[in-house]
Amino acid sequence: MERPLRLFLLADVILPLPLADTYTYRLPETMRGKVEAGSRLIVPFGSKKIYSAIVLRAYEGPYDDEKQLKDAIDLLDDAPVLLPSQLWLWQWIADYYLCTLGEVYKAALPSGLKLESESVVVYNPDYDDDNPLTKSEQHVLDLMERLRKQKVLDLQKVVEVKNVLPVVKNLLEKGALTMHEELRQNYRPRTVNCVRLTEDYFSQDRLNELFDQLKRAQRQADLLVRYLDLSKAAAALTLDNRSLLVEIEKQTLMEGQSEAAFRALKERGVLEVYEKEVSRIGQMDNWTNGQLSRDNGALSEAQKCAFDEIQTSFLKHDTCLLHGVTSSGKTEIYIRLIQEQIAQGRQVLYMLPEIVLTAQLVERLRRVFGSRLGVYHSKYPDAERVEVWKRQLSSQPYDIIVGVRSSIFLPFQNLGLVIIDEEHETSFKQQDPAPRYHARNVALVMAHHMGAKTLLGTATPSLESYYNAQSGKYGLVTLSERFGQVQLPLIRVVDIRQQRHRKEMKGAFTTPLLQAMRDALDHRQQIILFQNRRGYAPQVECQTCGWTPRCTHCDVSLTQHHGSRQMVCHYCGATYPIPQRCPQCEGYELLPVGYGTERIEEDLQKYFPQARVARMDLDTTRSRTAYERLLADFERGQIDILVGTQMVTKGLDFDRVSVVGILNADALLNQPDFRSYERAFQLMSQVAGRAGRRRQQGLVIMQTRSPELPLISQVVANDYPAFYLSQVEERQAFRYPPFSRLVYVHLRHRDHPTVARLAADMATLLRQQFGTRVLGPDTPAVSRVAQLWRRQLILKIETTASMADARRRLRQIRARLLSQPQYRSAQLFFDVDPM
Ligand SMILES: [Zn+2]
Ligand SMILES: [Zn+2]
Secondary structure, eight states: OOOOOOOEEEEEEEOSSOOSSOEEEEOOGGGTTTOOTTOEEEEEETTTEEEEEEEEEEEEEOOSOGGGOEEOOEEOOSSOSSOHHHHHHHHHHHHHTTOOHHHHHHHHSOGGGOOBTTOEEEEOTTOOOOSOOOHHHHHHHHHHHHHOEEEHHHHHHHOSSSOHHHHHHHHHHHTSEEEGGGSSOOSOOEEEEEEEEOGGGOSHHHHHHHHHHGGGOHHHHHHHHHHHHHHHHHHHHHTOSOGGGOOEEHHHHTTTOOHHHHHHHHHTTSEEEEEEEEOHHHHHTTOOSOOOOSSOOOOOHHHHHHHHHHHHHHHHOSEEEEEEOTTSOHHHHHHHHHHHHHHTTOEEEEEOOGGGOOHHHHHHHHHHHGGGEEEEOTTSOHHHHHHHHHHHHSSSOOSEEEEOGGGGGSOOSSEEEEEEETTTOGGGBOOSSSOOOBHHHHHHHHHHHHTOEEEEEESSOOHHHHHHHHTTSSEEEEEOSOGGGOOOOEEEEEEHHHHHHTTOOBTTBOHHHHHHHHHHHHTTOEEEEEOSOOSSBSEEEETTTOOOOBOSSSSSBOEEETTTTEEEOTTTOOEEOOOSSOTTTOOOOEEEESOOHHHHHHHHHHHOTTSOEEEESTTTOSSHHHHHHHHHHHHTTOOSEEEESGGGGSSOOOTTEEEEEESOTHHHHOOSSTTHHHHHHHHHHHHHTTSOOSSSOOEEEEEESOTTOHHHHHHHTTOHHHHHHHHHHHHHHTTOTTSEEEEEEEEEESSHHHHHHHHHHHHHHHHHHHGGGEEEEEOOSSOEETTEEEEEEEEEEETTSOHHHHHHHHHHHHHHHHTSGGGTTOEEEEEESOO
16 A cells, blocks of 8 residues: 655755755745745755755645755745746746856845855944844844854854854844945945924914914924925925925934924924935935936937837837937937836836946936936945845835846836847856856846836947847837937048058057147047056067066966056966066066056156046956046046046047047957957947047047958948948858857866866767767867866857757756766856857
8 A cells, every 4th residue: 555645845945056956945834834936045055054045936745755855944034035037037047048046046146135154244343223132133243243253154153043044134134243245334224314294283274373383482483494395395306295294304404403493393293203214325326315307308309209219119029229329319218218117107127237337327317217216236235235126026116227237137026128228238248157148138038028128229239139120020220310410420540550660650659649639638628548458568578588477377478567566367367576587588678568558558648748647447447436436537627538448438428528549459350259340340439439529520540450451441431231231241151140049168177188088078979969060179269267277169059940959958968077077176167149
């Protein structure tokens, strides 16, 4: 006779680890009915480690190996922290990008929501809350006061509480502890004291009565009048008719008022004071509750046309590409579209590359959308990201989120529209670590799943998007006129070879560029110079024997940095002293080769000693504030010449820039990548677009060794269609996207022979399954990085083939190879739709 089936209360969970599978835990009876998909559950894993896992599903069912079944320890939340649509998206990403759900989990949640035993928590000495703590909370806090900083795992060992994670979570939420990642700010709702009229005085009659009583208390009457004035003004802003209900920050109310009068009104029961949670995010952007303009400036004829065309296109298509030249005023169109969505009660996600999401833009959006706007930026403190996340789950979520790549992971309850500005930007693709997702493509999938529309906006569309628009998959709207009818800049190509021949070069500068800069400076105008290399010189060379210093961990030469007085490896970050003598021939003549932004900056000071020069690259903008400060200084005219890497090609819209110099166009063209021409076209067009604003046509000087290239004339003529046609032909001929799908296979190992063997084995297995679709193995241009040797294979799959089937085979091959002992410590990963 068969044993009766025993049923358990079970949950399949995702752990924040790169594990291929979900894990099943038994739920204690106390959790019956409380655990839902998307809840965080504390579970043990491995030896003594605990994690907050995400529940994928909770159910009652049999389990075949009862002895192996571990119990969940605790439930962290009353309500799930993920919506079903998000869990669906996580699964889609893990499947499509050939990674694990654990990797998606790690990327998706802000660290404040990812509590685990490896998390480090820090005591907050400023914590002073009157709310009582539970006994275990007090115990842990007392301990932490002594320990100051501790791994949750280690805390568990010394604490007398059975399970410390939920206690730590509560203390984090109260602000008594903070996560180590975020020492700057702890997650604790910021509060301000607010004042409002008590309900007793809501009627005009009662107020008149009160004013009669206050005839002899002038200061109380003054204060009350001030309160009423302020609340009327505030009511007008928030469109709240019940003006008397409006709250006023006490600090604002009390300007020039008497504290005694305030106390008196409070005692009379006229005014009440209470604490209100405020978002830190508005605070950070210095947003004053100022002018909340309901109606932004009128659209031009061209903008209105584009706006209508987009609306029409959405009747037929889920996705529309807005191809608008630089400075054509796309943002105004976005604002109109967002207003439409909000009017219909739907939410909008407005996604931009990190570098374009500036305080300038946020401020502008805030003027229109006020507190309906949430900002999600990877450089904001984690606490703020947690705050936005929680708000999105609440009954009053933000109507519009403006954010970077990672904002696609936020919860949306009623998404109507996704706007992806600068859709061609490669930074929408996450390169490392997994998930190696492309936020634009994920957004398209998410929008489709939620019944929302997507608008892609750019002056230089990606080839894929333009192809989709041409073939009718997307709608296409073109805006070819700059806002205010400003002309596109004049681009002048200067042949470096000729200049060299005539000995008219000064360092990296040709005579025409120097001349144009001098003219601009004479007219008190600004200049942007684009050089896509940071540091002082990309290489140093011995004049006698040709020796150059190289990284000991990587197969690359080192970049000289003047600022930090070091040689730096741009691949692994290792630093070395600048060599004084050649170790090979003992020669002293070690000279810099080539020009980085630092060297350009130095030379500029020689050629234009009067000019104020600033540099914008990774080294000068480590913090968000440094970047914003440079932008602000430039805007205020405190910088005459701004030299920088591709950071200067976007986000800068300033009126006084009359000259843009592209110092070395060839550096962009000679990249070993099928996208190098596309990228070069985009970068050059974008940086050229910075020149020439309202009053005059701008001038772009493009220095190149290959002026005869068709691409150069396409940039000069701003002829995107011609560029597109020439590129699309090549892509078709060589079966590159959009005419195939690419998967890169990356292999890495410390040991050189092992990686070579692994590559050969991989190639064999791939060819068995995919035949001639496999290219490689190849050794990348940089064959070793951070001690790991690299190999790469490319898989080109026709667009008509089943990708699901291809992915299944790739997973099998990976599992098969990694199960072999000799490859255990190898890294093997796929990059789907690489950029
Ligand atoms: Zn030498
Ligand atoms: Zn290195």
